[in-house]
Amino acid sequence: MTTTPSRQLETFPNPHPDRDYTIRLEAPEFTCLCPLTGQPDFAAFTIEYIPDERCVELKSLKVYLWSYRDEGAFHEDVTNRVLDDLVAVTDPRWMKVTADWRVRGGITTVVEVEHWQGAGPAA
Numbered sequence: 001m002t003t004t005p006s007r008q009l010e011t012f013p014n015p016h017p018d019r020d021y022t023i024r025l026e027a028p029e030f031t032c033l034c035p036l037t038g039q040p041d042f043a044a045f046t047i048e049y050i051p052d053e054r055c056v057e058l059k060s061l062k063v064y065l066w067s068y069r070d071e072g073a074f075h076e077d078v079t080n081r082v083l084d085d086l087v088a089v090t091d092p093r094w095m096k097v098t099a100d101w102r103v104r105g106g107i108t109t110v111v112e113v114e115h116w117q118g119a120g121p122a123a
Helices: 058-066 075-090
Strands: 011-013 023-033 040-050 054-056 094-104 107-116
Touching: 023 058, 040 075, 054 058, 054 075, 075 094, 075 107
Parallel strands: none
Antiparallel strands: 011 054, 023 040, 040 094, 094 107
16 A cells, blocks of 8 residues: 555556546645745646546545645646646546635635646547
8 A cells, every 4th residue: 555645547448438528626625835935835636638539547636636745836837737647648638727725814715727628629
């Protein structure tokens, strides 16, 4: 059993690659550090995707998200990096990552990033 964070994302074959269906994953306890102050930042991540040939394995996703805990990262950057890393291993037909960042200094931030296989939604 893995007891340390890891950036290694694992996948498994999509059991129904002939069908478009949406997988929605929610990770309400994401943490990283503010790169300016070193204070913790908290977010709820929602990952939605239409798989093609590969699906992300959930245990590896859990330890992957955990790997950001002690890293300084801006909200916009870390949200985009999560999308990029997931797209790199799954090559989905479509994926959206939403990070709902908790209140800090009276401001909340929601960052949404999307990937479309090919050139975009019209492709």
